[in-house]
Amino acid sequence: MILDYLILALHSLRHRKLRSWLTVVGIIIGVAAIISLITVSRSLESTIQEQFEQFGANRILISAKGFQGPGTLSQSLTTKDVETIEKISGFEYVLPALFRNGEVKHRGETSFTLISGLPADSFEQFYADMGVELDQGRTIQEKEKYTAIIGSRVAKEMFSRDLSVGSKIIVNKGEFRVVGIVEEIGNAQDDNQITISLETAREIFNEPERVDTIIAQVKSTSDIPLLQEKIERELERKRRDTNFQVLTASQILEQINQVLGVMQVVLVGIAAISLLVGAIGIMNSMYTSVLERTKDIGIMKAIGARNSAISQIFLIESGLIGLGGGIMGVLLGTGLAFLLGSFSQQAGFLLIIKIEPMVLILGLLFAFVIGMVSGILPAYQASRLKPVDALRYE
Amino acid sequence: MTPLIKLENAHKIYHLEGVDVPAVNGLSFTIHQGDFVALMGPSGSGKSTAMNLVGCLDVTTIGAIYLGNQNTKNLSESDLAQIRGKKIGFIFQTFNLIPSLTALENVALPMLFQQVSRRQRLQKARKLLEMVGLANRWQHLPNQLSGGQRQRVAIARALVNDPEIILADEPTGNLDTKTGNEIIKLLQELHKQGKTIILVTHNPELTKQATKVIQLRDGKVVGG
Numbered sequence: 332m333i334l335d336y337l338i339l340a341l342h343s344l345r346h347r348k349l350r351s352w353l354t355v356v357g358i359i360i361g362v363a364a365i366i367s368l369i370t371v372s373r374s375l376e377s378t379i380q381e382q383f384e385q386f387g388a389n390r391i392l393i394s395a396k397g398f399q400g401p402g403t404l405s406q407s408l409t410t411k412d413v414e415t416i417e418k419i420s421g422f423e424y425v426l427p428a429l430f431r432n433g434e435v436k437h438r439g440e441t442s443f444t445l446i447s448g449l450p451a452d453s454f455e456q457f458y459a460d461m462g463v464e465l466d467q468g469r470t471i472q473e474k475e476k477y478t479a480i481i482g483s484r485v486a487k488e489m490f491s492r493d494l495s496v497g498s499k500i501i502v503n504k505g506e507f508r509v510v511g512i513v514e515e516i517g518n519a520q521d522d523n524q525i526t527i528s529l530e531t532a533r534e535i536f537n538e539p540e541r542v543d544t545i546i547a548q549v550k551s552t553s554d555i556p557l558l559q560e561k562i563e564r565e566l567e568r569k570r571r572d573t574n575f576q577v578l579t580a581s582q583i584l585e586q587i588n589q590v591l592g593v594m595q596v597v598l599v600g601i602a603a604i605s606l607l608v609g610a611i612g613i614m615n616s617m618y619t620s621v622l623e624r625t626k627d628i629g630i631m632k633a634i635g636a637r638n639s640a641i642s643q644i645f646l647i648e649s650g651l652i653g654l655g656g657g658i659m660g661v662l663l664g665t666g667l668a669f670l671l672g673s674f675s676q677q678a679g680f681l682l683i684i685k686i687e688p689m690v691l692i693l694g695l696l697f698a699f700v701i702g703m704v705s706g707i708l709p710a711y712q713a714s715r716l717k718p719v720d721a722l723r724y725e
Numbered sequence: 726m727t728p729l730i731k732l733e734n735a736h737k738i739y740h741l742e743g744v745d746v747p748a749v750n751g752l753s754f755t756i757h758q759g760d761f762v763a764l765m766g767p768s769g770s771g772k773s774t775a776m777n778l779v780g781c782l783d784v785t786t787i788g789a790i791y792l793g794n795q796n797t798k799n800l801s802e803s804d805l806a807q808i809r810g811k812k813i814g815f816i817f818q819t820f821n822l823i824p825s826l827t828a829l830e831n832v833a834l835p836m837l838f839q840q841v842s843r844r845q846r847l848q849k850a851r852k853l854l855e856m857v858g859l860a861n862r863w864q865h866l867p868n869q870l871s872g873g874q875r876q877r878v879a880i881a882r883a884l885v886n887d888p889e890i891i892l893a894d895e896p897t898g899n900l901d902t903k904t905g906n907e908i909i910k911l912l913q914e915l916h917k918q919g920k921t922i923i924l925v926t927h928n929p930e931l932t933k934q935a936t937k938v939i940q941l942r943d944g945k946v947v948g949g
Contacts, residue, residue: 335837339826346825630821633782634835634882635810637803718782718809722821 340648354616358656361606366664368598393545408542427542436501448532468496468511479507483515484522505535519679610705617709629721638714645710653702657695728755735788748774750944761922763932766941814883818895820875822867829863832881853881873904894925
């Protein structure tokens with residue numbers, strides 16, 4: 332019986348093609364917006380999560396308070412702080428890092444990018460722990476000076492001629508030899524980086540003492556909370572201030588996810604509003620349909636249709652609008668998410684779009700339910716029409 | 726013998742802007758199985774209201790209508806729909822086909838509301854279209870058919886649930902004389918097959934076929 336009502340509803344939708352389509356478009360836009368926004372923000376979350384996992388959960392990062400990213404000024408940490416931390420047991424190694432924006436020259440061309448300095452003797456292990464693979468060349472060796480490892484974009488895009496192993500570049504007046512090129516990571520910041528040894532970085536930037544970030548690799552993940560506390564206590568005791576922050580990877584991830592969560596709520600809220608507008612569109616269309624088909628309703632009642640049959644026909648009709656809009660919206664939304672993903676990749680932000688079947692199914696179901704719910708009032712009104720009055724309607 | 730339909734002092738009063746307007750005013754008559762009744766009267770005499778009451782499309786304000794032994798006053802809207810669907814076949818002056826459905830689907834529609842399977846519905850609808858001479862028009866939409874053809878589709882639809890009563894409200898009103906006569910002939914044919922026919926009309930010509938004539942004036946029976 333439901334199948335027959337479905338056929339009746341389809342007939343009626345086909346009979347007022349343009350209006351049906353316009354109504355469906357309202358739902359398509361709403362569902363597509365929701366699906367693409369949820370997919371993109373969840374993909375963003377998982378991409379970041381993966382990067383952090385790659386970065387390593389076994390790490391504690393110590394930086395000066397207010398240090399919001401490479402290159403910003405802060406009340407700095409110094410080599411003394413590194414020594415303080417090195418005295419605490421439980422670490423595999425403790426790496427001081429220096430980050431500066433530097434001027435890079437090659438064959439008369441000038442560019443600016445992030446220069447990071449890491450102790451020369453730690454490259455091998457650090458790259459292995461970070462999962463960084465070299466595309467060409469080798470890492471910087473112990474006691475080596477004025478050699479550089481460059482990101483894939485530095486090699487291919489920074490200058491009109493590609494750089495390769497052995498190329499000479501000038502960073503802040505110091506001449507460096509490229510010894511390695513890192514495999515493409517996928518995000519602009521990493522791929523545009525030039526890494527040199529900490530010792531040379533201190534020379535060219537004239538920073539004998541300063542440390543921007545201390546990376547402390549712990550031996551066992553379960554010790555992280557304890558070690559974090561110890562670092563905080565020791566640094567406070569030695570420095571006699573609290574102008575530093577000690578973060579674990581999971582804490583950083585948590586902070587980012589918090590921001591993403593707020594973003595997600597806002598975006599989905601906006602999409603939900605458009606879906607609500609779509610729902611009102613369905614309701615409007617269904618009311619018009621009831622009015623338009625008052626006579627048909629009278630006829631159907633005269634030939635034996637019960638109130639329940641009439642309301643079912645109208646409910647199925649509005650449900651169909653919802654479902655149809657839902658299907659197309661899910662397809663469009665998925666397409667949009669992929670499009671956004673590829674745009675962002677081109678722009679240099681790593682974003683791997685992951686389609687979650689659950690999100691798609693929920694989107695569909697949601698659209699169907701919205702269609703049905705918007706149809707309830709019009710369907711009820713249609714079913715309550717008196718046959719005599721409805722038949723007389725012209 | 727219990728009459729098929731019995732109206733007992735039926736009143737239908739409409740409330741229009743605070744004024745009570747009686748459309749039928751103490752109507753009483755009986756119709757027996759196999760009758761061909763002509764319900765006559767000028768416009769405003771209450772024949773349409775009487776037809777609506779007999780056809781269970783409306784209920785009385787005062788008085789009772791019996792279908793067999795059943796007082797329709799006590800029935801729910803759903804029960805009335807069920808009676809309309811099973812016992813009564815409607816033929817209207819303006820045909821009242823559903824414009825978005827084909828001739829075949831229109832004819833089959835009343836069976837849908839009686840939970841008849843799709844296969845049976847289409848089979849029977851086809852047979853009836855054949856009977857009214859529209860075997861090759863089943864795929865046409867109403868607006869692709871002539872007036873006479875539409876009325877035949879409506880007759881086929883009226884017959885599809887094998888009702889006891891055929892209620893025809895000015896069925897020839899929108900048709901030319903020749904086509905109208907064909908429709909009346911069809912009704913006569915159905916009468917011969919044992920259906921009870923109630924023909925609402927203002928055309929005295931058409932009452933010649935009737936076994937019983939009920940004249941209405943000002944909502945009351947005046948002769949017949």
